[in-house]
Amino acid sequence: MPSNSINYLYSLLTLTLIGVILTSAFSSYCGVLKQSSESKKLEDVLKMIGSKAAYALMLLAENNATLILDFQMPSRIGDRYYWIRIGNDSSSSWIEGGFGLDSREGEQESRIYLPRKVYASGTFESRYEIARLNCSMGESTFKITLGRKE
Numbered sequence: 001m002p003s004n005s006i007n008y009l010y011s012l013l014t015l016t017l018i019g020v021i022l023t024s025a026f027s028s029y030c031g032v033l034k035q036s037s038e039s040k041k042l043e044d045v046l047k048m049i050g051s052k053a054a055y056a057l058m059l060l061a062e063n064n065a066t067l068i069l070d071f072q073m074p075s076r077i078g079d080r081y082y083w084i085r086i087g088n089d090s091s092s093s094w095i096e097g098g099f100g101l102d103s104r105e106g107e108q109e110s111r112i113y114l115p116r117k118v119y120a121s122g123t124f125e126s127r128y129e130i131a132r133l134n135c136s137m138g139e140s141t142f143k144i145t146l147g148r149k150e
Contacts (some may be wrong), residue, residue, distance in 0.1 A: 036053040038078040067135040086146040122146035
């Protein structure tokens with residue numbers, strides 16, 4: 001009789017261990033799915049800003065005017081805050097973004113390049129919800145500044 005109760009105990013411990021392994025595997029898989037969908041949403045937001053910037057550059061090239069675009073942004077992606085920064089170097093211009101409260105603490109998650117070389121600067125943090133693109137043309141140089149609407 002004692003050997004029979006020990007077999008039940010071993011069976012119970014084995015089933016418990018298998019349950020813990022399965023639970024952690026499913027939890028890990030759900031975390032990966034959530035992270036990939038949040039990264040995809042951030043990339044979609046960056047593409048949306050890139051398309052608005054390209055539209056503004058097209059209007060500036062045709063009309064040589066100053067343009068201010070305000071647009072609504074999501075306050076969070078999933079349950080995470082995000083930031084967006086626009087910048088340039090000597091060869092290209094880009095829009096980049098990542099997760100965190102501001103661009104100094106978070107790592108860059110994604111980058112979208114603008115179609116032409118412009119002087120670009122500015123950051124946007126998701127806490128503010130309304131982004132502003134100030135676009136102008138001065139001395140044959142396009143200038144775009146990203147910020148928030150006050």
